[in-house]
Amino acid sequence: MLNDKSIVWLLRIYLLLVFVFIFMPIVTSVVFSFNSDRFPSLPLGHFTWNWYDKVYNDPETWDAIRTSIIVALSASLLATIIGFCTAYTDFRYNFRFKNAYLALALLPPTIPLIILALAMLAWFSKLGISGQIWALIIAHTVLGAPFAMAIIRLRLQQMDKDLESAAWNLGASEWATMRYVIIPFALPSIISALCLTMAVSFDEFAIAWFVSGLNKSIPVVILEILQGNVDPQINAIGSFVFATTMTLVVIAQLFLFTKKPTTIK
Amino acid sequence: MSEGQIVFENVTKQFGSAVAVQPINFEIKAGEFLAIMGSSGCGKTTTLRMLAGLETPSSGEIRLNGVRMNELKAHERETPLVWQTLALFPFLNVIENVEFGLKMRGVEKSECTKRSLKWLKRMEIEQFANRSIDQLSGGQRQRVALARALVTEPPVLLLDEPLSALDQNLVVRMQSVLTRLQKELGITFVYVTHSQSEAFAMADRVVIMSEGVIEQIGSPKEIYRNPASRFVAEFVGTNNIISGYIKELNEHSMICNTAFGVIESNLHDGNNSHVAGGAVELVISADMVELSQEKTSSKNEIQIQFIAEEFTGSVVTLYFEDDNKNELIVQKQQREIEPLELTYGCKIYAHWDPINVFCIPEVNAG
Structure with missing residues (x-):
């Protein structure tokens, strides 16, 4: 029989293995981004900033970074606004087919990305905006809004319904209540939703590849470099993307979980 | 004919097909401490919410100082409510909570602070002005809720079972705080409760409701000694x-x-x-x-x-x-x-x- 102590140790080893499994590829990529050898092989060569220098001096990468940032900022803002409105409708009102409405609002992430991407490409060409930066912003807004809604909805569900009535009762109009009560209450989740949808947009490849045209985002550029040849530049770009996304996700988590809502009973 | 400060005339409220309040008629005199008492689901809270403008009567008329109130939105009324859950804003500190009503009325910031501090002092909680709400005890929160409702110096204060979450010994202390406050301010208190001891200890007059109907209105003594219906006789006292x-x-x-x-x-x-x-x-x-x-x-x-x-x-x-x-x-x-x-x-x-x-x-x- 296993005693308690050995179970604890087995679980620790298991946890360690899971982390190794998840993070090893990423760590490898980061390590090789500082490695002087052209091909990713062991033993390692010497430490170098060479690949980062190359990326830094490559205007195409800078264009991609700029596109990615513009798209991520715009899409996260739009997705969060839409997500907030959907979540607030759910919190405030009861109507027929509300469940259908919510299911529809949460639908996009359940559709296979490649299908969503094809559909968007077809639709955007019809509208004549395919290949423009707008196309990518709209696509990423659609993709991000359900995440934003889910996060903000979670927060609003923890809100005492009387809080809104109390604000009216103290002389706040509906708009003032939104401004001074609902939004301040939901603020941690709004920041969290902004960061997460930004991360989703920054990372997203499939749709971007289809609809971005000449406005390539970072993931698209990575694939293009990779298709040409094996170039450690992609390790450098990858490390940068990883750092950005992780920062956003960590900020989102901090706002989501450390600011526990205070309910007054 | 001079009518009371608040008048309910044939007021009813239906939620879908459910009748919450049958036609009710009563008046509340200015400066009176009126308790509305009944078991849960009797329509007492709905009655209070209609007075605050949080529910619209299905029929009938509610008048305040002779003015029809039915169409007035909640935020246009001067009938602050002390909530059963207190409904203090958790993202604001104590003084910001108290200032809320003044801020919404466009009172200048320094004036807001001055008047709020005055009320915090009056409720003996001025030392907690910059604390967050979750650092306060139940009794202190109660005082914040009272200060927040009273800071705009309204003619009427509505209270919806405000003491139900407190310990019994605290309830008795808050009762004396409330009665003293009401006497000093001379404003009308409308107090909803299911507790006979709270209603009888504080109110000048008590309205007893059951299933959306007013069973009796009278002083606690009248109701206790001379119940108007079998329901009241069974509901109050032994x-x-x-x-x-x-x-x-x-x-x-x-x-x-x-x-x-x-x-x-x-x-x-x-x-x-x-x-x-x-x-x-x-x-x-x-x-x-x-x-x-x-x-x-x-x-x-x-x-x-x-x-x-x-x-x-x-x-x-x-x-x-x-x-x-x-x-x-x-x-x-x-x-x-x-x-x-x-x-x-x-x-x-x-x-x-x-x-x-x-x-x-x-x-x-x-």
Whole structure:
């Protein structure tokens, strides 16, 4: 029989293995981004900033970074606004087919990305905006809004319904209540939703590849470099993307979980 | 004709097909402490919410100072509410919570702070001004909620079971805070509660509601001694309700045949609809029954047998039966019953003064 102590140790080893499994590829990529050898092989060569220098001096990468940032900022803002409105409708009102409405609002992430991407490409060409930066912003807004809604909805569900009535009762109009009560209450989740949808947009490849045209985002550029040849530049770009996304996700988590809502009973 | 500060005229409220409030009519005088009491689902909170503008009446009219209120939005009214959940804003600190109402009325920032601090001082919580709400105790939060509602100096304060979340000893202290505050401010308090002790301890008048209907309006004493319906008699206090028929009737009193034998009752004001031979229900409050070991030859005296007792602190509730198994409930102070040396099954005498016998005017079928 296993005693308690050995179970604890087995679980620790298991946890360690899971982390190794998840993070090893990423760590490898980061390590090789500082490695002087052209091909990713062991033993390692010497430490170098060479690949980062190359990326830094490559205007195409800078264009991609700029596109990615513009798209991520715009899409996260739009997705969060839409997500907030959907979540607030759910919190405030009861109507027929509300469940259908919510299911529809949460639908996009359940559709296979490649299908969503094809559909968007077809639709955007019809509208004549395919290949423009707008196309990518709209696509990423659609993709991000359900995440934003889910996060903000979670927060609003923890809100005492009387809080809104109390604000009216103290002389706040509906708009003032939104401004001074609902939004301040939901603020941690709004920041969290902004960061997460930004991360989703920054990372997203499939749709971007289809609809971005000449406005390539970072993931698209990575694939293009990779298709040409094996170039450690992609390790450098990858490390940068990883750092950005992780920062956003960590900020989102901090706002989501450390600011526990205070309910007054 | 001068009407009360607040008037409910044939006000009803329906939620879909469910009727929450039947047509109700009552007035509240300026400066009055009015309690609306009833069990949950009786319509008391809906009534209060209609006054605050959080629900719209389905029909009828609510007037404040003679002005129709029905169409006025909640935020346009001067009827702040103290909530059962308190509904303090968790993302604001104590003074910001109190300032909220002033800020919404466009009062200048320094004036907001000045007036809020004044109220925090008055509620004796000024040292917590910059604390966050979750660092306060239940009683302190209660005071913040009161300060927040009163800072705009409204003519009417609404309270929806504000003490129900507090410990019993704190409830009694907050009761005295509230009554003193109401007397000092001279404004109208409308207080919704399910607790008889809260309503009777604080209110000038009490409205008793049941299933959307007002059963009785009166001072706590009137309601306690002279319940207007069987529902009220059963709901308030510990009462013996005895059915019978009127045998004889004269100007000041009546003699009734009941299960306990003949009971004489004085006729009280407002109850002059009786006819000889008519059915009556008599109410004898459990604390108005006198007990004695020997026969005293008083009016309304019966012999009873001691069955059971229920001891709750200094007051004891005693259960007796007469020879025909009719139950009589008596409430006494513990020290009053000690000389009687009661043992289970012992027989003693009970009597009550005709002046303490009331009758329920309408015999409610339900």
